[in-house]
Amino acid sequence: MLSFIHAGDVHLGNPFKGLSRQLPEKFQKEIQEASFIAFQGLIDLAVTEKVDFVLFPGDLLNGSGVSARVQATLMSGFRQLKEAGITAIVSFGNHDYQAFDSQPRFWPENVLVFDHAVQEKVLTSRSGERVAFTGFSYADRSERRQRLADFPSRNPNVDYEIGLYHGSVGKLGDDYAAFSVDEMLAKNYDYWALGHIHQRATLHEQPTIAYSGNLQGLNRTEVGAKGVLLVQSGSHGLVERFIDLAPVRFEALTLTNVADPLAVVDALLQSNYSLPTFLTLTIDGPLQPALRQAYDEGHLLEVIQQSLPKSSNVWPIELTVQEQKTVVDALSATHDFSTAIEAVIQEGVGAKKLSDDVPLVVREYLNQPEGQVALRKSLEQLFSERRSSDED
Amino acid sequence: MKIEEIHIVGFGKWTDVTFRFSNDFQIIAGPNEAGKTSLKAFIIGVFFGFPRGRRADQQLYEPRSGARYGGRVTIATQKGRFSIERLDRTQSMLTVRSLDSGLTMPDPEKWLQRLFAPLTEKDYRHIFSFDEAELDQVTNLTGDDFEQALLTYAKPQTQQFLSWADQHHQLGQQQFAQGKNGKRPLNMANKAYRALQEKQALASQQEGQYQNLLAKRLELEATLAQLTDEETKLQEALHDKQSELADWSLYQDVSTKKNASKELVELPDENRRQAIQELEQEKRWLEKKAQKQQEALTSIQQELSDQNQVPPSESVIRDTMASLAAYQSEEERIVQAIAHAGHGFTRGLPQPLNQTEEKLLQKSARLPWTVAFLLLGASLLAALLLPGLEAGLLLVVSLALLGFFWQQKSKKRALLDRFAPLNQAAILAYQDRLRTIYREQSQLPLIDKQRQQALQALKKALLQSGRLDEATLAAWSDDQVQDWVKEELLDCRHTGKTGLNHRLQEALRQQAAIAKQKEQLAERLQEQLAPYGLANIDDFYERINQQQKQEQLLVAQRMATKQLGQGRLATFSKLVDTLGQENVANHLQAQLGEYQNKLASLRQSKNQQQQLIADVSAQLTQLVEKGSLTSISQELANFESDLKEDYVHYLAQVLAVDVVKRAFVGKEDSLAHQVFEQAGAYLAQLTEGAYQRILLNDGSINVFDSAGQLFRAIELSSGTRDLLFLAIRLALSTSVHREEPLPLLIDDALVHLDHQRRQAALVLLQELATEQQVLFWTFDEGLLGPSGIRLT
Secondary structure (H helix, E strand, O other), rough: OOOEEEEEOOOOOOOOOOOOOOOOHHHHHHHHHHHHHHHHHHHHHHHHHOEEEEEEEOOEEEOOOOHHHHHHHHHHHHHHHHHOOOOOEEEEEOOOOHHHOOOOHHHOEEEEEOOOOOEEEEEEOOOOOOEEEEEEEOOOOOOOOHHHHHOOOOOOOOOOOEEEEOOOOOOOOOEEEOHHHHHHOHHHOOOEEEEOOOOOEEEEEOOOOEEEEOOOOOOOOOOOOOEEEEEEEEEEEEEEEEEOOOOOEEEEEEOOOHHHHHHHHHHOOOOOOOEEEEEEEEEEEOHHHHHHHHOOOOOOHHHHHOOOOOOEEEEEEEEEEEEOOHHHHHHOOOOOOHHHHHHHHHHHHHHHOOOOOOOOOHHHHHHOHHHHHHHHHHHHHHHHHHHHHOOE | OEEEEEEEEOOOOOOEEEOOOOHHHHHHHHOOOOOOHHHHHHHHHHHHHHOOOOOOOOOOOOOOOOOEEEEEEEEOOOOEEEEEEEEEEOOOOEEEEEOOOOOOOHHHHHOOOOOOOOOOHHHHHHHEEEEOOHHHHHOOOOOOHHHHHHHHHHOOOHHHHHHHHHHHHHHHHHHHHOOOOOOOOHHHHHHHHHHHHHHHHHHHHHHHHHHHHHHHHHHHHHHHHHHHHHHHHHHHHHHHHHHHHHHHHHHHHHOOOOOOOOOOOOOOHHHHHHHHHHHHHHHHHHHHHHHHHHHHHHHHHHHHHHHHHHOOHHHHHHHHHHHHHHHHHHHHHHHHHHHHOOOOOOOOOOOOOOOHHHHHHOOOOOOHHHHHHHHHHHHHHHHHOOOHHHHHHHHHHHHHHHHHHHHHHHHHHHHHHHHHHOOOOHHHHHHHHHHHHHHHHHHHHHHHHHHHHHHHHHHHHHHHOOOOOOOHHHHHHHHHHHHHHHHHHOOOOOOOHHHHHHHHHHHHHHHHHHHHHHHHHHHHHHHHHHHOOOOOOHHHHHHHHHHHHHHHHHHHHHHHHHHHHHHHHHHHHHHHHHHOHHHHHHHHHHHHHHHHHHHHHHHHHHHHHHHHHHHHHHHHHHHHHHHOHHHHHHHHHHHHHHHHHHHHHHHHHHHHHHHHHHHHHOOOOHHHHHHHHHHHHHHHHHHHEEEEEEEEEEEEEEEOOOOOOOEEEEHHHHHHHHHHHHHHHHHHHHHOOOOOOEEEEEEOOOOOHHHHHHHHHHHHHHHHHOOOOOOEOOOOOOOOOOEEEOOO
């Protein structure tokens, strides 16, 4: 029986994004260790399940500045696989393309690395099946060529043919090796191990074309359980099963009808997250007066954070209030602040207020949709505050 | 708004005079000192209050006639016609009356404020009312806050939002200063962030060493592998040399003992050798036997000497034991005798015959029967012959006799049966022995009793002499006690002196016999050994040993030759030829030494190499353990996240003003932009295209000429500058207070202009007058049309 692990987008050692320096120590420690724990979990799973291969279809690492710990962890993991007689198959993606030249020469010989050109590697499983793996490594941060065309059709001399592909569905010329599911199906492979998209997704069943998602959620958009796909051959071909490995989670929670900050805290404590969890919190409906003031003054999230017991497994990192009334409605029709806010943001007025002294990453952020959304939200909150003070 | 009429009660040179302004572009002409400026001052005074005289240079326009100060202005607005009357300069009395309804406004000052709002007197003067000297006062507006000032004029309700936004702007600026050296929180955070970035770069650089170290380790490991390979080869060579050296001594051995090994010692043949060995073995057995005999003899002699020294208890024990043995053997003898006696009988051992039975057996068997039968025959004959009582009686007697004899015979047969298979005579002969046996049997209980007594006596003696304790005695059976005594004390069965002496004699006799046998054996052995010149059996064995050694040596030589092999032998013989036999060993030894040295130095470099690898590995481990890149990167990511949030917050604060302005202007272009666009158009018209565009840049006004060249206002000729300011004022007047356009009051403002430009300005003013009233004072009476007002 053939079995392997499909682990796309491991991003070993990648820092968590969007968390504050004010995190409680407990959570600080958790995030320092999380991606390493998840990776060791992956290795342990491979050894316990006695899989034949472990596939890393891109972004195993996070970039060129690979820390000593990351390198040591990686090598130790590979050695453990070697001792268990497991072959690791690596292709580099848009994040770790630079590691192609520096890392593999130190890896043990049970690690096979795909070249920049599409290659086929034929290996034999423990039970003697001949398995062909086809893939390529990125040579740059983007790959605009049609790489799927270089993939050969299914090899008739093997029992299984598996494709490793780091990219996303799209049209030719897109940044990340755009492909279509139909083109993949046309190759007649038995399994496509995809990488690049951090959200786990099955694009096609029988044969499976799937993203395993990333191994550990690293920001608030990467919610839910994260891990790898354990793939085994059965009567219906290769069948994948998700294995949860991430020790830290991001989740989103919407609360309705909460009266005051303590009610929010109670709701969080009753939410029963078994793992340390970072929460994007939404409070639905008009805010009760006890919440309103703190929210308008911009303290509500802080108040909730400070009211949580030290032992809490949950840590809210963002708070949004979903209200029926918008800023536009709140003001007289002649004062369309929402449009004005949008116009000011679109004009990039903000960038002019930031000198070169401001870190580039912040300036870039404010020029990107993500930062502009945050700025819009902040401005709307400010004008909502102005409105409520008018009402007072 | 239009000023329809003014009526002056008293103001400067004017007393009780009324002017009607029937035109939108109303020219009021008169020479100097004709009171042009007084009229303008009167209108502004009625609208905003008369001069209070606070400044020394301020003209107060006290009526020269002594009439009451003040007067009335009649205006037409979109809300209707009103009469505004202001009397008295200080503590003046203001009355506003609707000419439509006749009502008087309750709060006339407020009414006027609202009419002009948001413009104040100052604003009005800056925009709508000017003479040549005041033209440039418009620049008071075009400073830093021009945009804000314009907004205030344009949309009065903006003010509260703007001041709120201003507060936030200030709050934002407390967070961050644009300058490089700011000390505000976000400036400090920027510095801290950069410091952390540098720390990360340093960590990254340090941990970049990891790769180099890995590469170095790979290199070292390769070298080590090479050294190990060399070591293996050298070790093989060394072993080869060692074995060569060992072979050399073998080779030497073999070559020196070659001759000696050829002579073999003469030996007896196999049969004789066997015979000799058998004789030798026999001799040895005899010697052993003699030795044993001697030991027995010594023991007997010892016993004899010990006899007198037997302790009393022991003699009692010995005596008792002897008695016991006697009783036992007597018992055994009787039992055996009984058993033996009964052995031949079919029906077991019979009881001896009593006297009757003995007699019965001794009697003849035939005679009584003959007598009886004869008597029977006679009685039968008598009965035949002499019938009568006598014959019958005789018959009865003879039958009785026969019966008696029959009974006797049955008894005898029963006796014979008892003693079967013995016959009558044997039975009689056996009677004495049988009786003896039965007598002895009857004595058995008595003997047993005596034996029991002897046993008790023995136990008592053992107890008293302390040889056995009570517990042991109780535990042991009688037989065990006796056995123990026999083994321990009375091993010598023949304790009696007589017995011992007898045994001594016997032993001596046997010793003599053995000595004789030995003597004979020695002779026979000598006979066998003599032909081979062997003096004794030791020589015989020595001879055999020698022979075996020689044989072994021969085998060893053959083996060695084979072992060395042809190659080695050839090498050695070559070495011997080149170096001479005596130098070969040294030569080989030297080579071996050389190899050993090489190996030692190789191992040393291998150790060094291993040490280097260990060092590199330790450095690698240390980098992993102490490496802070991962944690710094996380810290930096968190810092980034905080900074992003803080800057978003900062920008929200400082952008609030922009949002407010944008919301109130409602267009993409700013109000200032609109004004300057308009002013540019006016300027182009006034200068007939010489200057095209006006640009406000950081509070300073610039213009572009038709060639696109930029000039600062100060660089222009005074005439052009006047046109520029006029254009800006006119543009402002059309932009501000649009709901109720206010009259322009222009007092000889075009005096510096050449004729052409003056004409252009007048044309422009006439155009503007279609939208808003223009009151134009001039000394140029030529401009007066039919409805112009001439002052004298």
